[in-house]
Amino acid sequence: MTEQDQLRVLTWNVQRASAARTRAQVEWLVRQEADVLVLTEVSAGESGGLLARWLRERGYQVLLPDPAPEDRYRVLLACPADVGLEEADSGVPMPHRCVAAKVKSSAMEVGVVGLYVPSRGPRERRNVAKRAFQEEVSAALPGLTARLGAAGPVVVAGDQNVVEPGHIPAHPVFGAWEYDFYRSFAEAGFTDAFRLRHPEAVEHSWFGRDTGAGKRNGYRFDHVFLTTTHAALARDCRYLHTPREDGLSDHSAMEVVLDQTVSGIGTQLNSGQKRA
Template sequence: MGGAGHQQLSFSPPEAQHGVLPGQVRVLTLNVQHASPSRSRRQADWLAGQDADVVVLTEVTPGGHSIAQELSERGFSVHLADGGSDYLTVVASRIGKQEPVPEVRPGHLPHRCAAVRIHLDDGLTVGVVGLYVPSRGPRERRNVDKRAFQNAVVELLPDMAGELAVTGPVVIAGDLNVVERGHRPHHTVFGTWEYEFYAAFAAAGYGDAFRHCHPDGLDHSWYGRRSGEGYRFDHIFSSPVAAVVDCRYVHEPRTTGLSDHAAMTATLAVPASTL
């Protein structure tokens, strides 16, 4: 499904060295908080220093050229869609060959979704989809874009794996601006329709990587500026979820001022013989 009028952009990296772990793919997602060019440079330095093979970045400034160029110079292949004056989602990888999959595109705010098929050695492919759900929005458009984007993503989910057509796991990652039912602490602002959006991933076969690894774990990726209360806004889902061998939040970007969000990482097992 899809909206028209947006351009797919790709940036190819120079040759660079990155240590691949046999039998694993490591994914990291981070909301970059509409970073300026100078902060994008620092974010790219930090990302290059992590062990992630694939990164999903959300709340990227319109155009996205600063972070895309910085990542490309550090050995990442970068994919994003031009969204005019709105925020973007970026998927960047430094393993295999990254192939954009434009068929995975919601009908509302399509540039907030970026989907790629990554071709690893010996024929294995994995799918990575980045999502950035709008916030609740200004008073005059409260929840309009958020609800429309969520509905468009829910329509995509049942056919997403077929469109990606990969032989390995499919990962969906990003800032979803929703929390799970039973979130601690409880936030009364969230409605049933938002909890239903979170539940739609499981209904389509995508398990919550954090909950898979930490059934009763408590952690947050963003904290209210006034209340100081935590929210688990950033998520990684996987199909199959059994492929996830580790998942956690990394608070360094938040505590050092690179972003107002923590990063999130997940390690997935893939057949070792194909890497």
Template sequence: PAATAPPAPLRLLTFNAQHAAPDRARRQAAWLAQRRGADLVVLTEVGSGPGGRALLDALAQHGYPHLHAPRPGGADYSTVLASRSTPLEPVPTGIGFLPHRAPAAEIWVGGRRIRLLGLYVPSRGPQHRRNENKRAFQHAVTQALPGFLAGFDGPVIVTGDLNVVEPGHVPHYPVFGRWEYDFYRSFADAGLIDAYRAQHPAAPGHSWFGRGGNGYRFDHTFITTAHRPSVTACDYLHAPRHAGLSDHAAMHLTLTG
């Protein structure tokens, strides 16, 4: 019998755009287009003004014709899904609070269907609204995850800037509360596994650094537990952070098998 060809790899890059102004947004798009591992891109913290519009235009000009970019009703950040060659088929998420921060799509890669959800969790917020949007968004995601995964037997990937660290993070930061660690745990409860931690059990994996140089692992990628063997690489790329394109490292995932 003829040998069955393995599925084509899915190469995904997650990148925090840090509400870039137009010039930096265009440089971000150029950098992404040069990455072999950026066939599919999830961009978080995309601004709603001229910088965000410049980023979308530049992505299209640099070879990303497929975009799923729900825009906020007011001045808020959003999450964008972009694809070089694979069409994006938007799907409902069940996330009713700040849905522009949580777009989802299904894609065909190598003959298999994959579901993707990009997330940008609000930061702790100003003093007069401390954690209100963050709590509400996290609650909405936690409630929606089981339904989002239900009835879909292909790989499901959830990725983005969650603005939380994992339990046991090194170093420990007392500012994070139990409700934030519970949000991280909710992905495992829904049937997902931390792809980076599965590949690197002991690495710190810091993706953002404070002014004092302290590292935080804010950016995460999860995949359905049953498809963990398909993950062949999951790493942080610090080049865009060192080049001043963002204050976050990018995150790369390769899925094969």
């Protein structure tokens, strides 16, 4: 096995960082040497622009859509200079929160979609934007592979602001429609890459407020989905907790490693069915 056989995708919610923290985030990201960066909760303001600029100065190609009116956040995709990056259309009406591209490295050609689902929103419009966006994504998923036109797998990565059915601990705040959104990936032919490699692991990418006795409820909000027909390429999918623990963001990062030499991984596993 050689590095030329692998493609690494890293996704991370950067928590609308200040300029100073953005600089530290860029330094951490560069050290990871990923082939594709999918960054969510990128500021619609100055620090988002700085993130793009500083990545370009470090030799990255960057896709960063213009911010939308009255939305503070967007998604950024980036690749090193030796990886081909071609912008694509995801078919989702909010492209600043659903950025798509065809990526070509020495290992393979893949479709990549960076996804950042809105949070629950203010009390007077609780879940309106979130539910509408999730419905639009679910509607686009069945045609996503054909739309991107990549020769290899399609990877959908980012902060979905929803947990899987059977999540530990259980969080009653989530409605059936939110679990249906998670299940819509399986229905459209995508597999949860983390569950593929870690069927029973209990791990969290974000933690809520202190619930007493120093305990904080954990949430597995950040996900990577991979076309099920290509699930055998997934060598690993794991959370990187160091940037959260070091205060670079309130989210852990996540990476998936796709490897042309991997074989024998059962593609029948589908977390939406397994944990429903």
